Amino acid sequence: MFTLETVKHLQSLSARPSVTITLPTSRHAPDNQKDPIRLKNLVSEAVDRLEAEYGKRETLKLRETVHELAEGVDHEHNLDGLALFASADYHEVFKLPYRLPERVVIDDTFLTRDLVFAMNRTPQYWAVMLTEKPTRLYLGRGPDLQEVRDHGFPREYSGPGTGVTVQMGIGASPSREIERALEEFTRQIDSGLHEAVKARPFPVALVGLSENLGMFRRVSRNMELIAAEIEGGHDHLSPHDLGELVWPQMQAALRQRRQEIFGQIEQASGQGRTVTDLNEAWQAALDGQVDVMVVEENLHFPAQISGDGRHLKLLPGGEDAPGDAADAVDEMIEHVMQRGGRAVFVDDGALASHGGMVMLTRY
Structure with a gap:
């Protein structure tokens, strides 16, 4: 993929x-x-x-x-x-x-x-099918899902309640032992999911019965990664059918997250962490200061790069020469992503007061 x-x-x-x-x-x-x-x-x-x-x-x-x-x-x-x-x-x-x-x-x-x-x-996302038989991890783009066999997935529960004999002390409750084992199983899922998101930082959709979703919420240390939850016993679905189920809800969640970027711009502006000047934005991208680059969908322009590589001069004629940037916006996106930042595109005109682009810096 x-x-x-x-x-x-x-x-x-x-x-x-x-x-x-x-x-x-x-x-x-x-x-x-x-x-x-x-x-x-x-x-x-x-x-x-x-x-x-x-x-x-x-x-x-x-x-x-x-x-x-x-x-x-x-x-x-x-x-x-x-x-x-x-x-x-x-x-x-x-x-x-x-x-x-x-x-x-x-x-x-x-x-x-x-x-x-x-x-x-059409962003990528993770989908986790929460079930004991087994829990599966998928990587999705739109309605297309591909199972990932890594980070400990698929993971099958084999503890108390599955016919396994467990030694318990006097007065111990079998139901409580099963619950504890399921909690540990869910923590392992949470840990594996954390590793997956660390490797590929995409939002997550959880799918499962209400009790499995509830268990995950109780023990997870990564709930901030969860963008959508789909309740129900859907573990019988094929990856294709599961993708058709998950994608509409994930799409709505991602649309909401995209709108939240404007609140982040306002907050960052109040903290002095926004850059809109062309040369300051270019230098911030070069220096790895940019956490999020927010840019209008169709903003692009060629620019001349100075000899020291630190300054840009717009080329209004639309012609670039060797050593120039055919699209300075693309160049900045590349620098931002190479240094651990991300790019978010918004509708044309949405950043008119910022010249079509704004950098949210890390400090």
Whole structure:
């Protein structure tokens, strides 16, 4: 599954020229029959630009790589978007479960803004099926769930109440021993979930009977991670059907969290932890000071980077040269994410008083 770690890896790569090609695709015929033609046209554009900007002989191998990547795509099994990345040191194609714009970018680094934007629009999340037989962990994007067999999952209860003989002292209550064992079992689930979220910081949906949900609430140290709870005995559902059940409630919870960012902006502003000036925002991103970068969905602009790398100058003509940032917003997103921050996209015009972008700093 294409994850945030994939994006961070792409952001860590640097080579000039680096080619990024993205386009929307279709899952089903006859619409997917148009995808090879659209990709071929974008590849032709990329190849022509490589020859013109970097030389025919100098880019021969890279142009061959781009052609080979495109020719290797099986369009019968497309998803909603396709992204092709190629440089002297790296080449890969990804089929993605969200739509991407039709775009060709050639720069020092790969363009990841569209990926980050798409991932924010259809974010990933964890889903935990709380049951003793067994508790399962899923990684979700939209209604698509994929079971994760890591962090101690799946985990099955095998303590008192399952036919296991347990030595108890005089006056001990069997029901209390079962409850204690179930509490310990739930703590182990909570610990495993904590490790999963630590590795991939996504919100969590809990699914289970009311007694299992109640037990989790009592013993969990990670309730702040829980975005949604779905009550009921749904452990018989397939991952597909479970995803169809969980996603609408998770979507509503995530929509509410997205609206909460404006309260966070107001609070951070009162604490002197917001930056809106272009150069201050750029420097905060470079220095790892940004906790959350809030940006309007379609804000983008090229900029000239100073010799020391610390200042930006807008290029109103829309033309960038070698050493410039084709999209300064994308560059800032990359720096923020590489340093442990996150990007949140909001509707166009929502940050008009902040110039379309605001950084919430850590201090």
